Ligand SMILES: Nc1ncnc2c1ncn2[C@@H]1O[C@H](COP(=O)(O)OP(=O)(O)O)[C@@H](O)[C@H]1O
């Protein structure tokens with residue numbers, strides 16, 4: 194991770210000492226982070242910890258009070274309107290609740306960004322819509338309206354719309370809200386696959402623990418507006434951060450499961466050590 198730190202040639206996002214408040218209430222306090230390319234970068238934390246505000250700062254919907262956000266090494270605050278517009282076209286967003294247009298079909302919903310930002314003709318646009326629909330396993334759903342499809346399918350349409358312009362950056366705010374655990378996992382897997390396949394810098398806000406364990410390559414844990422912990426899903430098991438543990442392993446059952454897993458992993462490490470000793 195350190196290796197990325199000074200290499201701004203990558204399509205990554207760097208956050209430096211971001212602070213954001215509303216009135217006299219500070220909501221984001223001196224948060225610094227690197228969102229890595231080709232990875233799912235997770236922002237986790239309880240409701241109200243500042244995840245959405247941080248994400249809105251990242252995409253430029255909120256102006257931070259201080260600090261800087263770099264896209265590919267370029268400071269967001271120094272971008273002119275033209276550069277910001279260009280950046281906007283490289284950003285895909287999956288909003289909470291999918292935010293589809295109810296009066297438009299699936300096809301029209303996904304075509305919308307193409308209508309807005311490209312000069313492609315209808316046949317070209319339809320080809321691209323069908324490509325992304327296929328990618329999210331929703332072939333033949335073109336003519337359906339949002340009201341006619343399930344919550345999981347709506348998310349898939351939302352993802353298809355978010356990636357239709359081939360974004361470099363993908364932002365998903367609580368992609369699993371309102372979904373059952375199994376469908377949530379499918380959506381997580383899809384987001385992760387797409388991230389790797391297209392080498393996207395993906396940022397996901399979540400408080401879903403399955404997501405964290407499944408997709409969390411690079412996790413930022415927010416606690417009351419502060420970055421309390423940072424690491425990977427593998428490191429979470431061993432973390433001694435009390436607040437993080439209370440958040441992740443909220444129930445006694447999960448706390449026991451964590452202890453078991455730690456013992457198991459420790460057993461493996463000790464075993465390997467013994468083998469190393471024997472080989473010496
Ligand atoms: N537009 C706003 N004006 C004032 N306060 C806000 C605004 N947006 C968010 N907040 C406050 O910022 C804090 C963090 O909110 P948010 O980022 O939405 O939390 P999360 O996404 O982690 O649930 C909350 O206390 C919330 O009330």
Ligand SMILES: [Mg+2]
Nearest residue numbers: 244245367398
């Ligand atoms: Mg939120």
